[in-house]
Amino acid sequence: MCKYCIKYGDGKKWYLNPRNYSDEVIRGESTRVRMEDTLLGQLFGLKGTIQEIMTTAQRFKVDVGLGEKVDDVFPDLHDDSARVMREQIPAMMEQAVAGQVVPLEDAEKIIDLNEGDIFVLPCICRKYYGGREKMCCMFLRPAAEPLQKNIGSWDKPNKMVSKDEAKRILRELDGEGLVHGIFWCPAPVPTMLCNCDYPYCIAIRARFHYNVDEVFKKGEYVALVNTLDCNGCGGAPRCQTRCIFGALKFSPTTGKVHVNQMQCWGCGLCRTACPNDAIKLVPREEIPQLKNVW
Ligand code: SF4
Ligand code: SF4
Incomplete structure (x- = not known):
């Protein structure tokens, strides 16, 4: 908190x-x-x-x-x-x-x-x-x-x-x-x-x-990507275009999106854009490295 x-x-x-x-x-x-x-x-x-x-x-x-x-x-x-x-x-x-x-x-x-x-x-x-x-x-x-x-x-x-x-x-x-x-x-x-x-x-x-x-x-949450559910939107990640904070990176190697949680503000906009429900928000305080990053 x-x-x-x-x-x-x-x-x-x-x-x-x-x-x-x-x-x-x-x-x-x-x-x-x-x-x-x-x-x-x-x-x-x-x-x-x-x-x-x-x-x-x-x-x-x-x-x-x-x-x-x-x-x-x-x-x-x-x-x-x-x-x-x-x-x-x-x-x-x-x-x-x-x-x-x-x-x-x-x-x-x-x-x-x-x-x-x-x-x-x-x-x-x-x-x-x-x-x-x-x-x-x-x-x-x-x-x-x-x-x-x-x-x-x-x-x-x-x-x-x-x-x-x-x-x-x-x-x-x-x-x-x-x-x-x-x-x-x-x-x-x-x-x-x-x-x-x-x-x-x-x-x-x-x-x-x-x-x-x-x-x-920053918000009280951070994004978490379930890479099993992420298909990279065929190389044009919808979530990435929603993140003005630059926290989401597409990997051409894995064909999936990864989140840099240090850069994430917890707005949740990536999540609502994902057609596969691959992103959720988790409480910032549950991640020791992030709980004091505001
Ligand atoms: S919108 Fe969902 S499926 Fe598409 S790249 Fe982002 S996390 Fe993956
Ligand atoms: S929750 Fe907001 S800041 Fe975090 S990755 Fe998603 S769009 Fe970017």
Whole structure:
């Protein structure tokens, strides 16, 4: 289990702990930290508690060029002069916003645990980087109604959907190969269920481009290929094209696919593409070499 499960999971994964969806935790955590006291708040000019920010139009002040701003900030973190800032990142992520990869079945459990409907928006990351609009940002209870009330014009179209419809959308996006991620805001309040990919997802970019691992944790699972069931898809592995993390390798010698579990983020997208059911997810914690690789 990751450090967030240990700290916030009550023996479960942090995002499957019903307590983290309760009024007590949402109200308590969302009003605990003032963003102007955090590095993130200072970077993006956010003031007030997360609850206050959600219930006003403040977040829209950071829309223009956020993608470029993030790309500008992260390289600087590797400069010696930014060492202090770099050291603050883990705490900053815990106090503000960061996330973790989840497979489809856990994303559906998150929808079940969330009280009320889900607010769906066009993907914010895609917008910041000029990608094609896609309705794949899902906001859970702490943000759903406040955002619906305070939405800015750039966030249209948007829609409030039922749990069943949210799950249908999740399955559709999974079929399209988008990685599911649950983001807290702040930890341990599950606030956003994102469905994104490279090169648009700001969190994935932060890791791929700048090694800022705290932004987006790997999932609680890793893929395992049953080579007896894998036929290599005749030399054109369907699973491999789904893995944006480069964890699957096709061997021309064996005619099968093999997984590099150190590179696997546990998204499960390879599994849902396999016509032979040759891939399953296994708990990361059961593999000694991987249980602390996040
Ligand atoms: S999709 Fe399944 S059968 Fe095809 S290469 Fe991957 S694991 Fe093997
Ligand atoms: S190997 Fe499969 S589960 Fe692992 S990161 Fe790649 S697509 Fe996701």
